[in-house]
Amino acid sequence: MSAETMEKTSYKVPIGPIHPALKEPVMFEFELDGERIQNADVYLGHVHRTIEWTGMRRNPIQILYLAERICGICSYCHPMSFALAVERIAGIEVPDRAEYLRVVHAELERICSHTLWAGVAAHEIGFDSVLFLTWQVREKALDLTEYLTGNRVTKAITMIGGVRRDITKEMVPKIEETVTFLKNHFEKLKKIFLDDKTFQMRSQGCGILSKKEALQLCAVGPTTRASGVKKDVRIDQPYFAFGELDFDYVTPDILTDEINGDVYDRIIVRLLEVKQSIDLIEQCVEQLTGMPEGDIVAEPKIAKLLNQLKKIEGEGIGRMEAPRGEVIHYVKMNKKEHPYSWKVRAPTYSNILPWIPMLKGEQIADIPIVAASTDPCMSCTNRVGIIKNGNKAILSNEELHRLSVEKTRRLMQ
Amino acid sequence: MTTSKKLLPDEIITSFKDEFSDKILDSRIEKHPIGPKKTDMIQLWFTLDRSIFKDAVKHLMKLDKKAHFSVSSGYDIEDRIEIIHHFSIYTGTKGDEISINFTVPLPKNDPTIDSISDLIPGALISEQEKQEMLGVKVKNIPKDTRVFISEDFPEDMYPWRKDEKNVDSMARNLHEPSSKNVSEEKKENADEKEEKQ
Amino acid sequence: MKFSMIPQVISQMVKKPFTNAFPSKYIPPSVTDFLKDVENGKATMIPPIKTPENFRGKIKYDTEKCIGCKLCIKVCPSGTIEFKPEDKKVRFYMSRCTFCSQCNDVCPVNCISMSDEFLMANTDKYAEELIVE
DSSP, rough: OOOOOOOOOEEEEEOOSSSSSOOSSOOOEEEEETTTEEEEEEEEEEOOOHHHHHHHTTTTHHHHHHHHHOSTTTTTTTHHHHHHHHHHHHOOOOHHHHHHHHHHHHHHHHHHHHHHHHHHHEEEEEEEEHHHHHHHHHHHHHHHHHHSSSSOOOOOOOTTTESSOOOGGGGHHHHHHHHHHHHHHHHHHHHHHHOOOOHHHHHHSHHHHHHHHHHHTTTHHHHHHHHTTTOOOOSSSOOTTTSOOOOOOOOOOHSSOOOSSHHHHHHHHHHHHHHHHHHHHHHHHHHHHHHHHSSSBBBOOOOHHHHHHHTTTEEEEEEEEEEEEEEEEEEEEEESSOOSEEEEOOOOHSTTTHHHHHTTTOOGGGGHHHHHHHOOOOOOOOOEEETTTTTEEEEEEHHHHHHHHHHHHHHHH | OOOOOOHHHHHHHHHHHHGGGGEEEEEEEEEETTTTTTEEEEEEEEOOOOGGHHHHHHHHHHHHHOOOOEEEEEEETTEEEEEEEEEEEEEEEEEEEEEEEEEEEEEESOEEEEEOTTGGGGGGGHHHHHHHOOOEEEEEEESOOOOOOOSSOOTOOOOOSSSTTTOOOGOOOOOOOOOHHHHHHHHHHHHHHHHOO | OOTTTTHHHHHHHOOOOOOOOOSSSOOOOOOHHHHHHHHHHHHHOOOOOOOOTTTOOOOOOOTOOOOOOOOOHHSSSOOEEEETTTTEEEEEEEETTOOOOOHHHHHHOOOOOOSSSOOOSSSSSSSSGEEOO
């Protein structure tokens, strides 16, 4: 070897748009130095479906079903936020029974979403049997959803001014049976995720987002609560019947007395939220059985409702806490059948920019678990392209997942 | 020095009016009753002149250093484009959050607005989106690329606009069910099956 | 080191599986033809789990009661329903339907209802079974 200095250059790795760890198409470009990430860049727009443009050409009832298909997991929050915005413009008052019913469905969706996420996180770390165990618990929650609304995922239970189906006395025993099942299995899941040494080794100290960065980048949802910021639309600006119920912000120091903002903290926050949701459903069902039978929607005749909505004018905002964060819809109506303007902001769009500080300094094998820990909601992918000194090599889905699993096996020895 | 006292909605409006006097074109408070107990949800709407927009955001961050920026929406109406930025302040305690919205009207022949990405880095994606969807030019934006629309989309067409620069000519109706289509497709399918056999 | 999972794994080796088996041994080329074969006795099927009541399945349309008011066409989000001007009735194209049951809610004479049929996969969008009139 001569005494000339060798120059070290970093090489750029584009990951995406189709990628293993994210169940959504997003394009990253990483600048690597060996196995450590030095810088990251994010590109979006691969599943742009012109939903807002389509919505401006339909009447409000049709927009409810269009909004439901923006996302499969937050398929309850988008039509509900739209309905909240339109109700605030039109001045429609929602009956009390409908407010409690809306809470039950929102919390049920939160349980389904967080258990799905827990299974995906376990799969990325390498424990496939935990994936199937978690999804078995989720099946019971989905069965309850099918019983209450008619379908497992696209619930179609929103109506402007209330809900479409009631919870009668005959349905209550099935709800109680499912809630008991979930409570019993929750303790088992908590022990597996939080007390297992491998999960701890793999996720502690990894993908850290500090409190200052979380505030500046306006992160939302469990991602920001795990960094210590107390932000939750259900408590800050209560909607539906959340103002009446008894619950508090979920931050990691409830369980471990310290806040690090890493992947382990995010697991803690999501599992504790599942417990909180089960508790909220119990409180609501108790209130519902105590209330007399009443209306579930402000205006039952839909033709009359459409005529009423044709005459309103103004602008309104609807905000809700989806499982992933804050959903906000802005609607402007001007006395026509179609809205003049409609803007949707799904929570992941605020959680994308925090990926950049989270991924700096991490290894390539940690990309799946860190990206999956923020629970992105865009769509699915499968390839990674690596450019190394001008030679291209393509890592497939299996390869990147294999890298992540191999790191786990190394840590276990 | 940041004030840690929480102001009431009227006091917030007075503090803005004192600071910016006549550049605030319009302001209103909306109170919506929520839930069975009918507690109030408060929203403040301001219409500002674009010259004081960035100073107004700085003044807002003085009221609450943890101000949260949600998204910015926009539309075009007659001869101007209106951009609305949605903020919220006083998060962290139960029931205290107030939504604040700044509407900034821009003339269509000169739609420029200041960037707030240096004060709030999380606003970057929203500003890029306004540039490509409505044709607004954001001054001093850190990253001037398209975010949701692909690079080969035509330059002068803006999807959200309702005037001559809109994209209705690019829309195709992929499927319309009608008896004519059904009988034609059935004939095609029957021919294909015969060929295969 | 999966100590916390070992009791669970052992207990699952002796329990009945949680999931229901696939209805037939191999995937049939057309689901609707397969169902016809099962009815005629030419093939056997493991039945799927029973759907709950008020399940939103295939549309059932009572032509007699329909008055031709076109309210269902106004609220349908996906353009499933087509009006037949000559006899003032409608036709449903199930390949476009999203099963939201909004037409069911809005109909003033209750001539539309949702059955519990959901096995409707077919390669032909305009097959006989997928048009309800």
